[in-house]
Amino acid sequence: MVERSLLTPNLSRRDFVKALGTITTALGLPMTMATDAAEAASNVDNRPPVIWLHFQECTGCTEAVLKATHPSPAELILELVNLCYQESLMADFGHGAEELLEKAMKKYAGKYILIIEGSIPLKDNGVYCKIGGKTAIDILKHVSASAAAVINLGICATSGGIASAGSNPTGAVGAPELLPEGIPYISLPGCPPNPYNLLGVIMYLLNFNKLPDMDSKKRPLFAYGTLIHEYCERRAHFDAGRFAKEFGDEGHRNGFCLYKLGCKGPETHANCSAIKFNEGIVWPIGNGNPCIGCTEGDVLFKESLFTYAKVAQPRLSSNVPPAQQEDLGDRATASQGVLVGAIIGAAVGAGAVYASKLSKEPEDENK
Numbered sequence: 001m002v003e004r005s006l007l008t009p010n011l012s013r014r015d016f017v018k019a020l021g022t023i024t025t026a027l028g029l030p031m032t033m034a035t036d037a038a039e040a041a042s043n044v045d046n047r048p049p050v051i052w053l054h055f056q057e058c059t060g061c062t063e064a065v066l067k068a069t070h071p072s073p074a075e076l077i078l079e080l081v082n083l084c085y086q087e088s089l090m091a092d093f094g095h096g097a098e099e100l101l102e103k104a105m106k107k108y109a110g111k112y113i114l115i116i117e118g119s120i121p122l123k124d125n126g127v128y129c130k131i132g133g134k135t136a137i138d139i140l141k142h143v144s145a146s147a148a149a150v151i152n153l154g155i156c157a158t159s160g161g162i163a164s165a166g167s168n169p170t171g172a173v174g175a176p177e178l179l180p181e182g183i184p185y186i187s188l189p190g191c192p193p194n195p196y197n198l199l200g201v202i203m204y205l206l207n208f209n210k211l212p213d214m215d216s217k218k219r220p221l222f223a224y225g226t227l228i229h230e231y232c233e234r235r236a237h238f239d240a241g242r243f244a245k246e247f248g249d250e251g252h253r254n255g256f257c258l259y260k261l262g263c264k265g266p267e268t269h270a271n272c273s274a275i276k277f278n279e280g281i282v283w284p285i286g287n288g289n290p291c292i293g294c295t296e297g298d299v300l301f302k303e304s305l306f307t308y309a310k311v312a313q314p315r316l317s318s319n320v321p322p323a324q325q326e327d328l329g330d331r332a333t334a335s336q337g338v339l340v341g342a343i344i345g346a347a348v349g350a351g352a353v354y355a356s357k358l359s360k361e362p363e364d365e366n367k
């Protein structure tokens with residue numbers, strides 16, 4: 001007999017575990033996490049209570065969770081957590097919704113996970129984002145005070161995102177600036193963030209009752225530990241010096257590297273190139289759009305789309321003398337990257353082609 005769940009009647013327990021297993025594998029997490037998380041969540045009382053707030057944003061983060069099928073990340077997440085409050089998904093509204101929030105906070109004080117979408121405007125005492133007459137500042141402070149942990153979902157909640165671009169008219173900041181001191185939190189930047197990474201964090205919490213290892217920007221290493229550029233399907237074209245130079249030109253139509261169209265993949269940490277979006281088949285660069293660095297608060301809307309990304313230091317060959325390696329520092333600019341490529345190329349007889357093309361062509365175009 002097929003065992004079915006109440007929340008997602010079309011998803012059998014077997015398919016549920018299978019889907020979790022596929023995702024843990026894709027994320028590079030231990031396979032046993034899938035079965036253990038499913039086992040833990042089979043008792044509804046074990047599911048972590050979640051309160052999910054929205055502030056200044058486009059709701060794309062929730063949309064990304066809801067998109068995709070077979071099964072959607074939303075179906076999987078709803079099977080793992082006890083979702084107490086989510087303004088985009090709940091039927092309640094107005095005072096009824098406000099009461100639900102207060103009840104959930106009281107019932108699960110010190111135990112709930114708070115998911116935050118959107119930035120918080122600080123300017124003019126926060127008047128630019130009010131819900132039920134209360135500012136986002138006050139709501140965030142109130143709800144985060146008794147949370148067990150916080151997940152900042154999207155670049156807006158992480159560091160201000162779109163609302164903080166340009167002159168930042170509302171004084172938008174990310175949630176970390178207002179969270180109570182010492183509260184454990186993790187950030188899943190992206191615009192939108194990849195919903196499978198949220199699922200990975202929730203599974204990790206269910207398994208280990210703690211947050212996964214993070215980088216200096218509080219992003220989980222399993223998802224943000226590598227650069228887009230490292231696993232990009234166009235990387236062979238970058239290495240060979242084949243670039244699209246205009247949208248729609250022959251290089252663009254042939255799937256060449258988008259570096260010269262402003263791609264920020266060489267300085268953007270995320271796993272989009274590995275797990276992609278929706279059915280796991282689409283992502284910006286795959287669709288011909290340069291990466292805009294949506295997981296990096298200091299890249300997205302801070303760097304012009306048409307400046308060349310800094311190319312992280314290529315892995316140096318052991319043939320390169322140690323003295324030259326020391327000169328390069330942690331990161332090389334595009335031209336330094338070319339220099340390193342040329343050194344490696346000379347040493348191993350391979351990199352010189354892309355090095356010379358990369359160094360000459362941007363200069364030619366700027367004449």
Ligand code: FSX
Binds near residue numbers: 057191192
């Ligand atoms: Fe920001 Fe998310 Fe971009 Fe939009 O909630 S990260 S604008 S996809 O909606 O916050």
Ligand code: SF4
Binds near residue numbers: 233236238256266291
């Ligand atoms: Fe891919 Fe962009 Fe790197 Fe080119 S520059 S290989 S398109 S990430």
Ligand code: F3S
Binds near residue numbers: 228268270272273291
């Ligand atoms: Fe964002 Fe770049 Fe991935 S724009 S979705 S980090 S490819």
